[in-house]
Every structure is written in C-alpha cells, then in structure tokens.
Amino acid sequence: RPEFALEESFCTGTISIDNIPIINLSFTKSHEIYLKMIEATQNLDKFISIDLAPYEINVLVEGTISTLLIRNNKIISLDDSETVFINKSSREVLRETQDKIKQALWEFRLKFPFDVKEDLKD
Structure with a gap:
C-alpha cells in the first residue's frame, strides 16, 4: 500500500512489496499523481x-512517457515531468521499479521455496 509523507509543498509516495520499497516518488501536491499511485498499488495487487517470470515485467518507453507492464497489463505510466523532483527520467524510475519487483519476488521465493508449477491433482 502507498505511504505518503507531507513535506512542505510536495509529497513523497512509496509503494512496497513485502516491505521492500519498489517505487518512491516525490511530487507537487497533485490529486492526479496521488490517484496514480493508488491505482498502481491496486494494479500490483491484481x-x-x-x-511471475522476470521477462514478464517490462518497461515501455514512448517519448517522455514510460509505462511499467506486468504480463502486458499496465501498472503505472509516468511522464518525465512527473519525476522531475527526484532528478530522474520516468524511464529510469520505472527501470529501477522493474528491478526492485524482480528482487522482491526473488526474496519471497527464497523465504518460501515451493514449486508453483507442481500439479496438485490426485
């Protein structure tokens, strides 16, 4: 779930998976970006x-807009103007997010090793 902290004229939002922060954004007080973070959290849950295989997590870049996809489903799209407060392009932010999701899944699998493809039929 996103956690938000108010600092003067901008907000910081963090989305975590299994207590591993996968995306941190700082932005001006904007209802639109706040809703975007909420939607991204819901999409991740879904x-x-x-x-999930590592190759199923992708970043699509079109001009100044980058989109994080999981199994070709949009998780979040960001424009470079929305990542200006953290001095990174939207592509850089979402590539880092992509890597952090892969890391979170890897760590989860290490904690709970089991064969997810195992046939459970009698």
Missing part, C-alpha cells in the same frame, strides 16, 4: 503473483 497482477503480481509468485509464478
């Missing part, structure tokens, strides 16, 4: 799963 599309992330333990059997």
